[in-house]
Amino acid sequence: KVPDIPFEGPVPSNDPNVRLRGSTMTPKELAIFETLFRSRQKQPAESKKHKEARSRTTNLAKKVPNFPAPLRALADEAKVSHSTASAEAEGDSSGISSSLQTSEAAEKLLGERKARMDKAPTDGALWQIMTEEVFNPIKGLNLDDPSASSSMQPYDVEALTRSLPSILLHFMSLMQNVLPGSSYGLALLPTLKKLGPSAFALGATTDLYNEHMHILYRQYSDLDSIAATLAEMDKEVYEFNTGTQSLLWSIFQRERAATSGRMGPGMQALWSTDRKTRALEKLRRLDRTVQEQVRAAAVRKAREKEFREEADGEDESAVETY
The missing domain is CATH 1.20.5 (Single alpha-helices involved in coiled-coils or other helix-helix interfaces)
Incomplete structure (x- = not known):
C-alpha cells in the first residue's frame, strides 16, 4: 500500500464521481459526510469569545480518533474550507458561528452521555443507555436514505454524529476497566454495522477496532478472530x-x-x-x-x-x- 502523502496531488475536484475514484466510499456515504462537515454560513471575524470557543473545538477534535483514509481525506478538505472561510469572512462579529455552536453542542452532548454511562450500575443498564440514547437516535437519522427526514434539529444531528466516535470509545473503556467480564463489548461493532454503512463509517475508528481486539485477546485469547479483524480493517482501509x-x-x-x-x-x-x-x-x-x-x-x-x-x-x- 502506498501511504498517504500530505500536501501532494491535484486540487480536489468538486465532481463527486471524480472524488470517489479509488475510494471505498459509496456516493451516499460521500453525501452524508459532506453534509455533516459543510459549514452553513461564513465565519465572522474572530473575537476573544470566538477564540475561546475555537479552542474548545480543537480540544474536542483531538479526542476524536482517526477516521479511515477515505473519510480522513474529506475531513482534511473540510478543515481547509472552514479555515479559508474564516480568513475571508466579513461582517457582524457578534454571536458564535454555527460551526462553533455545533462543536459546543457536541462537547455538551459527549459530557452528558459519558456521565450517564458512568452511573450505569450493570452492563445491561449501560447497554440500555447506549440503545436508547445512541443507537436508536442514529438509526432514526436514516443516514443511508438522503431523501428521508429526521425530527432532530440540524445542530443536534451534527452534535450526535461528531461525538459518536468518542462515545463509542468511552463505552469500550468502561467494558474493559469497569465491567471486564461483560460480553457487551464484543457486541458493539456488530451493532454499529447493523445501523448501516454511513453510521458505521462515522462511528468506527482504528481505536475502536483496537479496543474490540483487546477484548478478544484478554477475555478469550481468540487469535483467529483478532486476525480476521485485522484483515477486515486492512480491507476497509482503517x-x-x-x-x-x-x-x-x-x-x-x-x-x-x-x-x-x-x-x-x-x-x-x-x-x-x-x-x-x-x-x-x-x-x-x-x-x-x-x-x-x-x-x-x-x-x-x-x-x-x-x-x-x-x-x-x-x-x-x-x-x-x-
Missing part, C-alpha cells in the same frame, strides 16, 4: 496505528513466554496447538503491514510538523518585514 502495534507485540511476547515453558506446561501445550500456531502465522503476516503503516504514519507526521514550522517561520518573517 489504518493501523501504534495501538494495533502494541497489541500484537503483547501477543507475541506472551507466545514466547508460553512456548518457552516459563508459564508452565499447561500454557506451553495450549500455545503449541495447531490452531494457535496457524493463527500466529496469520498475525505475523499482518504484523508486517502494521509495521509498514506505523512507520509511514510517523514519516507523514514528521513532514506535517516540518511543513507547519516552515509556514510559521514564513509568517513571522512576513510580520517582521511589514
